[in-house]
Amino acid sequence: MAGNCLKEDCYPEETGCNHEGCDDLSDCQFYKKEADQSSSEEKVKDDFYVRVPWTGNTFGLQDLNFLTSTSPVILIGVTGVASAGKTTFLATLYCLLRHGHKIGSYQFAGSLTLTGWENIAWYLSWNTRNDIQFPPHTSSNAGRIPGLLHISLRNESGDKKDLIFTDAPGEWFGHWIVNKNDSNAAGAQWVHEYADAFLLFADCETLSGTQLGKARQQTKQVADRLKHNLNHRPLGLVWSKSDIKLDEEVKKQISDHIQNAPIPNYQEFETSVRNDISTDLQLNILESIDWILTALSGETNELPQVERFAPTDLFLSKR
Ligand SMILES: Nc1nc2c(ncn2[C@@H]2O[C@H](COP(=O)(O)OP(=O)(O)OP(=O)(O)O)[C@@H](O)[C@H]2O)c(=O)[nH]1
Ligand SMILES: [Mg+2]
Incomplete structure (x- = not known):
């Protein structure tokens, strides 16, 4: 009910x-x-x-039905274990768009989930002496689909794109790597099945700390699950919290593991909510989405040549 x-x-x-x-x-x-x-x-x-018509809050499946029936939608699966920085990444993306930044040639043109975005971005909006607050941990309920955040983008030619980002609790992916049929992993499984592209979060903070072994193994395991039936869907590896220095050797091990079999659309991005040392870590968040859009737009098949009797034949009739 x-x-x-x-x-x-x-x-x-x-x-x-x-x-x-x-x-x-x-x-x-x-x-x-x-x-x-x-x-x-x-x-x-x-x-x-x-x-x-809507509450402005994060979408559920019913709301998604309304949107997908009127426009093509790109569903981006934001994946990774708990505390990997997924929600902060999404909140930073929204703040950047709110400040007028573009994703490639595309600019923010609206959202059906403004309240949902504001709920997570609110925390980052209070920046006193470079000391930001973070959004709360995404609670793991028994839901079967994650919270869905929507943005519309438009470029100068008037082309429009509707994107949906999943904001799932990391715990779901924790259960998913142990047993993909676990009832607590149903939401992760949903993301894997329906997303058009994925961002996998590798957390530089835990990978550079005492939990290195566990964090490295979990990142590889989520990657392995995502790679199953990935086909041509883009997979971006996000080195989140890149303001924290990570041993290059650890990076290489994870990167090599993920690419041990060729992935048609694969790219890595170093991101962070912090931009202290005049890096592009924040802007790389926009880059990662631009890369997905470009990879997906290249996906369209070339139209086959239609056989016709003569090039001057306006009616394309086959005789
Ligand atoms: N140094 C640094 N810390 C960050 C950054 N992003 C997130 N954090 C820290 O990581 C914590 C977890 O970030 P979240 O964005 O909530 O992570 P999440 O993947 O959404 O976690 P779940 O909701 O539990 O799955 C935050 O509370 C911050 O302490 C970053 O860019 N740099
Ligand atoms: Mg979260």
């Missing part, structure tokens, strides 16, 4: 009544108050709900 409605795809408290179109929810035959809400029964009766 979704929210307090008997219909699976209806969220009356968020979007209003989807099936009966009732303004007063108590008129709806499918609306059902939960037993423990009996105390607020009177309140619900008196409430008047206005139907809104």
Whole structure:
């Protein structure tokens, strides 16, 4: 049951009544108050709900349906174990776009999940004496799909791209590398199945610390899972938190492992939310997305030559 409605795809408290179109929810035959809400029964009766098309929050599957039915969407799977820097990367990306930075020739042109973006970027927006706050750890619920963040991009020629980023809890990938059929890994499996491209996060902080052995193994294991049935989907390795120095030998071991079999679209990026030492670590976040868009746009097949009787034949008739 979704929210307090008997219909699976209806969220009356968020979007209003989807099936009966009732303004007063108590008129709806499918609306059902939960037993423990009996105390607020009177309140619900008196409430008047206005139907809104979306909440601005992170998308779920239902919202994705609405978007994909009107535009082609590029789903980017942001993957890696817990605390690898995934959410901070996404929040930094949003802050950069908010400041007018471009992804290649594409500029920010809107988002259906502005509240979702602001919820994670809010923390980075308070920067006192170069001391930033970080978004909270993404909580691992029993969900089967991750939170989905949307942006629309447009270039000067008016071409539009709709991107969706997954903001999944790292724990899902932790379970996924142990057993891909684990019920706690269903969300990671969903990302693997449906994403058009992947970013895999290798955390320079843990890889340069006492947890090196475990972190290195987990990064390789997530890579191995992603590479299965990868086909031509781009896989970008993000050396997150690159403001922290990482031994080149460790980098090489992980990089060599990932490339032990050829990957058609593979690239590495050093990124960080911190740009202290006049590096391009922040801008590399934009680079990584630009690389995905370029790799995916090259994917279109060449149109076959149509046989025709004579080049002057305007009707392309075969005779
Ligand atoms: N030095 C440094 N630390 C960072 C950076 N990005 C993130 N961190 C640290 O890493 C922690 C985890 O970052 P998150 O972005 O929450 O990581 P995550 O992969 O989303 O983690 P889960 O939600 O648990 O999967 C943050 O709380 C920061 O302490 C970075 O660019 N540089
Ligand atoms: Mg997170």
